[in-house]
Amino acid sequence: MSDWAIWLVLAGILLGAELFTGTFYLLMIALGLVAGGVVAWGGVQLEWQLLVAAIVGVIAVLGLRRSRYGRLRQGSGNDDPNLLLDIGQGIEVPLWQAHGSQYIARVPYRGAQWDVELLPGHHALPGPHVIREIRGSRLLVAPR
Known part of the structure; x- marks a missing residue:
C-alpha cells in the first residue's frame, strides 16, 4: 500500500471516530492527515509528510478553538431553550x-x-x- 493511501485510510478512521464522539476536533486532525496524504501523493519524503500533517492539524485545531464552535458556553443552561424545552412556553x-x-x-x-x-x-x-x-x-x- 502506498504512503498516500495509508494517510487517507487513517483520515477515514478518524472521520468514523468523529461520528461517534460528535466533536469537531477529530475532524481537524483528520484534515491534517489528508494534508499529509496530499503531500505523500506528490512524492515528498516521510519526514516532510509528518511535518505537514502536524502543522495543518495543529493550525486546524487552533482555528476551531478560536471559532464559536470550539468555545465552551459560559453560564448556566437554565435559560437555554436548546437544553430546556419549556423555555418560551x-x-x-x-x-x-x-x-x-x-x-x-x-x-x-x-x-x-x-x-x-x-x-x-x-x-x-x-x-x-x-x-x-x-x-x-x-x-x-x-x-x-
Whole structure:
C-alpha cells in the first residue's frame, strides 16, 4: 500500500471516530492527515509528510478553538431553550403575591403545580406569561 493511501485510510478512521464522539476536533486532525496524504501523493519524503500533517492539524485545531464552535458556553443552561424545552412556553398566572421585592405565584403547568417568579423589571399583572428561565422547580417568567 502506498504512503498516500495509508494517510487517507487513517483520515477515514478518524472521520468514523468523529461520528461517534460528535466533536469537531477529530475532524481537524483528520484534515491534517489528508494534508499529509496530499503531500505523500506528490512524492515528498516521510519526514516532510509528518511535518505537514502536524502543522495543518495543529493550525486546524487552533482555528476551531478560536471559532464559536470550539468555545465552551459560559453560564448556566437554565435559560437555554436548546437544553430546556419549556423555555418560551406560555402559562397563565391568575394572581401574584408579593414577597418582599419579588412576586410569586403558584400555577398549574404540565399537570403539576409550579412555583412561578416574576423576573425583575416587569409589572405584576395577572394574565399570560412566557417562561424565560428555570431554576430548580421554579419558573421565572415575563409578561407575554
